[in-house]
Amino acid sequence: HKSIAFRLKQLIMSFICSTPSDGAASRVVTSVKLVGTVQGALPVGREALKRLGGKEKEIQCEKADENAFPEEMIVIPVGITPQNLKKFTLYDILGFSGEWGAAASTDVIKKAYHKAVLMYHPDKAQHKTEDGKEDRTVFLKIQEAFAVLCSEPKRRAYDSQLPFDESIPSEERVLKGLAKGDHKFFKIFSPVFQRNARFASQKPVPDLGDMETPIQQVYKFYQYWVKFESWRDFTGVGAEHKPDDAGSREEKRYYQKENEKLAKKMKKAEMERLIALVALAEKHDPRVNADKEARKQAKEAEKNAKEGAANRIAEENAAAKAWSDAQDEAAGVNLTKAEKEKLKKAVSKCRNILKKLLRFSATMGNGSGEYGILTDAEVEKICANCNMAELTTMNDAMGGEPASKDSSLVLPAGFDVVRSLLSTVVDKSGQAEEDEKIAKDAKKRESEDKVIADRSARGKKGQATAVVEKEWTQEQLDALRMCATRYPAGQATRWVSITNYINVKHSPPVSFTQEEVMRA
Numbered sequence: 001h002k003s004i005a006f007r008l009k010q011l012i013m014s015f016i017c018s019t020p021s022d023g024a025a026s027r028v029v030t031s032v033k034l035v036g037t038v039q040g041a042l043p044v045g046r047e048a049l050k051r052l053g054g055k056e057k058e059i060q061c062e063k064a065d066e067n068a069f070p071e072e073m074i075v076i077p078v079g080i081t082p083q084n085l086k087k088f089t090l091y092d093i094l095g096f097s098g099e100w101g102a103a104a105s106t107d108v109i110k111k112a113y114h115k116a117v118l119m120y121h122p123d124k125a126q127h128k129t130e131d132g133k134e135d136r137t138v139f140l141k142i143q144e145a146f147a148v149l150c151s152e153p154k155r156r157a158y159d160s161q162l163p164f165d166e167s168i169p170s171e172e173r174v175l176k177g178l179a180k181g182d183h184k185f186f187k188i189f190s191p192v193f194q195r196n197a198r199f200a201s202q203k204p205v206p207d208l209g210d211m212e213t214p215i216q217q218v219y220k221f222y223q224y225w226v227k228f229e230s231w232r233d234f235t236g237v238g239a240e241h242k243p244d245d246a247g248s249r250e251e252k253r254y255y256q257k258e259n260e261k262l263a264k265k266m267k268k269a270e271m272e273r274l275i276a277l278v279a280l281a282e283k284h285d286p287r288v289n290a291d292k293e294a295r296k297q298a299k300e301a302e303k304n305a306k307e308g309a310a311n312r313i314a315e316e317n318a319a320a321k322a323w324s325d326a327q328d329e330a331a332g333v334n335l336t337k338a339e340k341e342k343l344k345k346a347v348s349k350c351r352n353i354l355k356k357l358l359r360f361s362a363t364m365g366n367g368s369g370e371y372g373i374l375t376d377a378e379v380e381k382i383c384a385n386c387n388m389a390e391l392t393t394m395n396d397a398m399g400g401e402p403a404s405k406d407s408s409l410v411l412p413a414g415f416d417v418v419r420s421l422l423s424t425v426v427d428k429s430g431q432a433e434e435d436e437k438i439a440k441d442a443k444k445r446e447s448e449d450k451v452i453a454d455r456s457a458r459g460k461k462g463q464a465t466a467v468v469e470k471e472w473t474q475e476q477l478d479a480l481r482m483c484a485t486r487y488p489a490g491q492a493t494r495w496v497s498i499t500n501y502i503n504v505k506h507s508p509p510v511s512f513t514q515e516e517v518m519r520a
Contacts, residue, residue: 075095076120077092078119080093082127082137093116093145094109102159110146116145117142121139122139156231160234168192169188169280175284178286182286185285186208186210189208189281190208199230200231201230202224205224206220206224207221208281215288219288222278222281222282228274233263234262235263347387353395353404354382354391354394355383357403358371360403361415366412366415373418386421386425393421394414394417399414435497435501438497438500439497439500480502484498
């Protein structure tokens with residue numbers, strides 16, 4: 001057993017020591033298990049792991065892509081001397097020109113620092129002061145550049161004080177560019193947003209995009225910039241007071257407060273500048289304007305559709321009412337027998353079309369009965385109480401006569417029109433039944449009143465009778481007002497119906513004549 005343990009330790013150490021080359025796949029021992037008996041000398045390495053029944057876990061040794069920064073862009077400037085050192089920024093000293101410095105990571109800065117040190121180390125670059133002593137100013141500046149740019153707080157403070165193009169395009173320039181085409185918008189604003197994106201606290205910063213960018217992403221872009229958070233620090237920028245030169249602590253605090261006030265003022269101006277930039281861009285963005293115009297047109301179209309539908313319904317209702325009134329008026333006077341027969345056939349045809357359309361509603365999955373959305377009793381009630389105009393309205397709403405021959409032409413929206421008219425018909429039929437009962441009761445009461453009047457007349461034979469005008473109570477006047485609404489003008493039997501209603505429904509019973517009701 002001791003020999004087995006020794007050989008096992010030996011194979012594990014041998015495996016661990018045999019490390020693969022960079023970038024290659026390596027296998028790491030996660031567990032081993034002895035299987036069966038060990039005979040003879042044990043092999044070492046991966047073969048031993050396989051024989052011992054161990055598990056292998058393959059790990060891809062990924063070498064981190066330290067940065068995608070092109071190293072050839074790091075060009076240390078030649079000829080930096082203590083005399084011209086002030087002409088160079090910390091980025092220039094480490095070989096970053098233009099906008100490349102803002103994109104350089106800490107690892108890239110370290111590489112640049114090593115290159116600069118190799119070039120300007122005091123052992124190689126022999127700079128002397130006026131008195132002949134060694135001048136290490138350039139080398140110390142390189143070290144300062146490394147220390148500042150490798151520290152995020154110091155780097156941000158330094159970047160905030162560097163010269164920066166804060167200009168935004170004028171509206172005149174934007175309009176002049178857009179006159180040449182929508183593509184000019186992106187050429188004008190993309191560099192401006194990219195330039196200001198260097199101060200973004202939240203990254204990644206969305207891109208302005210182009211004309212093919214989805215409108216949702218466009219609005220997200222502007223939402224990001226409306227809530228833009230900048231890490232730009234104006235502390236010490238343009239400060240009139242230097243706290244380090246203060247003669248006392250009170251004076252130093254005063255200087256610091258004054259500098260903070262100035263920094264807040266500059267920060268506020270910075271945010272106002274960005275807000276103005278975003279507002280100007282969104283105002284002239286061709287994608288945003290196109291979307292607004294499309295929404296406006298859609299809203300206008302919806303409004304026109306609603307108004308058109310309302311006007312059409314009003315016109316149809318007015319025409320139907322006019323036609324119905326004319327038919328009701330002519331039914332008993334002007335229509336000939338042939339015209340009455342023709343009207344009867346037309347109404348019958350409308351009823352048949354209605355029933356066919358309602359049967360189609362059943363086949364379309366609306367309801368379970370023969371007529372789908374309506375019961376048999378409701379259909380009979382509609383056919384019995386609706387005039388020609390109402391039947392035509394319901395049929396047209398569901399697709400009219402063509403739809404009764406082809407179910408694919410049926411308009412489901414018309415089902416709601418039928419249901420709406422059904423409630424009107426139910427009310428109308430209920431009122432008609434009630435009016436019929438009232439008319440019967442009124443006729444019976446009229447007969448009884450006539451008998452009483454005859455008896456009274458025979459008893460007072462030879463005596464002059466004076467006509468006494470009946471007085472109306474407030475309840476009777478209220479009932480009269482209600483009846484004026486219940487029986488609108490234009491009905492041939494309006495006053496007869498009103499008189500019957502008041503005489504029958506009022507308690508205690510009264511006996512007003514039609515003339516008395518009309519005078520009231």
